[in-house]
Amino acid sequence: MVLRPKAILTTMSEKCQWTGAGGGHRLAMRCADMRILVVEDELKVARALKEGLEGEHYQVVVAHTGEDGFFLANAETFDLMVLDLMLPGRAGLEILDACRRRGLQTPVLILTAKDAVDDRVLGLDSGADDYMVKPFAFAELLARIRALLRRGRTDQVLRLKALDLEMDLVTHTVTRGEQTLDLTAREFELLEYLLRHQNQLVSREMLARDVWKETSRATPIDNVIDVHIARLRRKLDREFPTRLIHTVRGVGFTLRSGEP
Numbered sequence: 001m002v003l004r005p006k007a008i009l010t011t012m013s014e015k016c017q018w019t020g021a022g023g024g025h026r027l028a029m030r031c032a033d034m035r036i037l038v039v040e041d042e043l044k045v046a047r048a049l050k051e052g053l054e055g056e057h058y059q060v061v062v063a064h065t066g067e068d069g070f071f072l073a074n075a076e077t078f079d080l081m082v083l084d085l086m087l088p089g090r091a092g093l094e095i096l097d098a099c100r101r102r103g104l105q106t107p108v109l110i111l112t113a114k115d116a117v118d119d120r121v122l123g124l125d126s127g128a129d130d131y132m133v134k135p136f137a138f139a140e141l142l143a144r145i146r147a148l149l150r151r152g153r154t155d156q157v158l159r160l161k162a163l164d165l166e167m168d169l170v171t172h173t174v175t176r177g178e179q180t181l182d183l184t185a186r187e188f189e190l191l192e193y194l195l196r197h198q199n200q201l202v203s204r205e206m207l208a209r210d211v212w213k214e215t216s217r218a219t220p221i222d223n224v225i226d227v228h229i230a231r232l233r234r235k236l237d238r239e240f241p242t243r244l245i246h247t248v249r250g251v252g253f254t255l256r257s258g259e260p
């Protein structure tokens with residue numbers, strides 16, 4: 001099937017009318033902090049998606065190869081991934097499968113020229129949340145993205161676990177084994193982030209950006225992060241035989257829920 005990026009661009013005007021027709025501002029406010037990873041090798045399609053989604057106030061990061069997509073999906077936090085299937089190097093389904101095996105729960109919308117029923121079934125079986133065939137109407141893509149993001153919020157996990165550690169996100173309590181741990185609000189947030197990225201490498205840059213909401217590179221807070229990690233580690237690991245938080249020298253940290 002021939003990809004038609006122009007078809008995406010011409011439908012942008014529908015989106016603009018929609019945005020302008022009341023409620024647009026509310027949507028814009030809601031999208032502002034949503035990050036979308038677009039994995040797409042076709043440059044024109046990738047550009048159209050980026051511009052279109054940014055026009056809707058989403059933050060968009062584009063990867064042009066499967067390898068880059070896989071790396072970014074694991075290195076950074078996204079609210080949604082738009083994934084092409086036919087990619088140079090590593091195919092979309094392979095990436096999706098690898099991400100799901102690593103416990104990544106980011107909603108994935110497959111966007112592809114493959115439209116055979118078998119491909120759809122395979123995509124959804126591999127852990128995709130939705131599937132769209134190119135060429136597509138941009139307005140429909142936006143509607144599906146909104147639906148996935150809404151679902152992502154309502155299906156939020158209320159409990160996070162790693163080995164004998166449990167975090168209850170409703171009561172804000174953390175237990176390890178039989179012990180309840182007394183954490184400050186910041187330590188709780190930090191641990192929640194590590195738990196959501198367990199068995200992945202978490203860099204100081206990620207913590208600064210996502211936990212401390214520090215976007216200015218001019219304000220290095222590495223020391224602040226290290227102090228909090230040290231305190232958290234004392235509370236979490238000191239009295240237990242299995243350590244959960246590990247330092248990856250020069251890079252950051254990882255919370256391991258099993259043997260490396």
Ligand code: CA
Binds near residue numbers: 087
């Ligand atoms: Ca492709």
